[in-house]
Amino acid sequence: xxxxxxxxxxxxxxxxxxxxxxxxxxxxxxxxxxxxxxxxxxxxxxxxxxxxxxxxxxxxxxxxxxxxxxxxxxxxxxxxxxxxxxxxxxxxxxxxxxxxxxxxxxxxxxxxxxxxxxxxxxxxxxxxxxxxxxxxxxxxxxxxxxxxxxxxxxxxxxxxxxxxxxxxxxxxxxxxxxxxxxxxxxxxxxxxxxxxxxxxxxxxxxxxxxxxxxxxxxxxxxxxxxxxxxxxxxxxxxxxxxxxxxxxxxxxxxxxxxxxxxxxxxxxxxxxxxxxxxxxxxxxxxxxxxxxxxxxxxxxxxxxxxxxxxxxxxxxxxxxxxxxxxxx
Numbered sequence: 299x300x301x302x303x304x305x306x307x308x309x310x311x312x313x314x315x316x317x318x319x320x321x322x323x324x325x326x327x328x329x330x331x332x333x334x335x336x337x338x339x340x341x342x343x344x345x346x347x348x349x350x351x352x353x354x355x356x357x358x359x360x361x362x363x364x365x366x367x368x369x370x371x372x373x374x375x376x377x378x379x380x381x382x383x384x385x386x387x388x389x390x391x392x393x394x395x396x397x398x399x400x401x402x403x404x405x406x407x408x409x410x411x412x413x414x415x416x417x418x419x420x421x422x423x424x425x426x427x428x429x430x431x432x433x434x435x436x437x438x439x440x441x442x443x444x445x446x447x448x449x450x451x452x453x454x455x456x457x458x459x460x461x462x463x464x465x466x467x468x469x470x471x472x473x474x475x476x477x478x479x480x481x482x483x484x485x486x487x488x489x490x491x492x493x494x495x496x497x498x499x500x501x502x503x504x505x506x507x508x509x510x511x512x513x514x515x516x517x518x519x520x521x522x523x524x525x526x527x528x529x530x531x532x533x534x535x536x537x538x539x540x541x542x543x544x545x546x547x548x549x550x551x552x553x554x555x556x557x558x559x560x561x562x563x564x565x566x567x568x569x570x571x572x573x574x575x576x577x578x579x580x581x582x583x584x585x586x587x588x589x590x591x592x593x594x595x596x597x598x599x600x601x602x603x604x605x606x607x608x609x610x611x612x613x614x615x616x617x618x619x620x621x622x623x624x625x626x
Contacts, residue, residue, distance in 0.1 A: 303579035305570075305588055313357075315592030322352040329593055333586055386471050391532055392464040397431075404432040405459070434459045468550030470531055473524050481519050490515055563603040566591040 301310040317323050318332065324347045326332045337344050358377065360370040378395070385394035400420065407416045413425050422428065436458040443450045457463055473481075481487070494508040535548070561568035573580065573588050580588065608616060615622050 303585075304577060305573040305580050305585065306575070308580075308585070311585060311589045311592060315589050315596055316357060317348070318593055319596035320352065320355075322348050322355075324349045329586075329590055389466055389469045389471075390461065390464050391466045391469055391528065392461075394461060398461070401432050401434065402460070404428060405434060405438070466532055466535065468535070468548055470528055473520065473527055477523060477527060478520070481516075481523055484515075484519055487512065487515050487519060563605065564595070564598075565606055566594050566598075570595075 302308045305311065314332065318326065318329055321327070323332070326335075326346075335344060335346075355369060356371040358372040360368045360372050360376065362368060381396065382393050404416065404420055407419055408428070411419070413428075416428065417423060417425050420428070420432065422432075436455065438452075438455055438459070440450050440452055440455060442448075490508055490512045494505060494512060497505045497508065538548070557567075557571075561571070570588060570591050573584070604610075610616060610624050613623055614620075615624055
């Protein structure tokens with residue numbers, strides 16, 4: 299792993315912010331301490347070590363509503379759910395998986411490095427794995443150009459091997475309210491709810507199983523219905539493009555209102571979003587400011603959100619004429 303002056307590709311910033319938020323670096327208590335560190339004369343690096351007590355802790359850890367960040371390893375299912383939610387928000391019609399990303403990386407690495415180096419980078423010791431699991435479903439060769447002796451053009455190959463074909467601007471990210479109401483009438487869900495209603499409110503042990511069953515049933519119903527709704531929307535959008543001969547522009551609803559509200563409440567998100575979408579190299583000073591924002595988000599208690607400047611001061615209301623203790 300190495301740093302990059304474009305923030306969206308800079309892995310170091312994320313790792314440093316998480317390490318400092320977890321008090322994991324030996325000899326550094328604050329970001330200011332880390333920023334103050336210099337490489338001594340006649341040396342080309344400084345080795346920064348993790349504290350002994352964090353060496354066995356996972357970097358990505360499980361979070362709960364009640365306890366926040368725990369010491370347990372984040373499950374693969376939780377990570378995949380985050381990745382899936384990100385791909386949905388980015389208007390991908392098909393789920394983006396870790397394997398798809400690794401396969402794309404494998405294609406790039408394969409053209410530049412030896413088989414042994416490629417296998418090492420992909421952490422696959424058996425070289426046969428690449429041919430069976432990492433080769434794209436679409437051939438990388440432009441056969442027609444080769445046959446005709448014309449300059450090679452791989453634009454169509456890159457399109458069918460890439461993810462851009464699955465991006466559909468305006469694609470809904472969630473079910474409309476009326477569709478959710480229809481789901482609530484599902485017989486299997488109503489049967490579980492009837493079982494739950496038959497349990498005594500005081501019988502927490504007896505209610506635990508049907509409550510979990512209801513959550514699982516609802517999530518499965520909603521996931522399937524959302525996929526069907528998105529598939530139908532995409533099919534109708536394609537039909538509309540053909541019917542209008544592509545001469546009209548769709549009037550899709552702007553879905554940035556929630557993001558805009560969050561950026562007002564969490565200004566760090568606004569600044570980080572601006573840096574992530576920029577393709578300009580960041581100065582070292584700007585990169586440190588970005589790391590500070592990442593660190594703040596890692597450490598911030600988001601159970602209650604305040605407008606900038608209205609946070610409690612010493613646990614009390616910041617309004618000068620009030621100053622009452624805030625019981626949270």
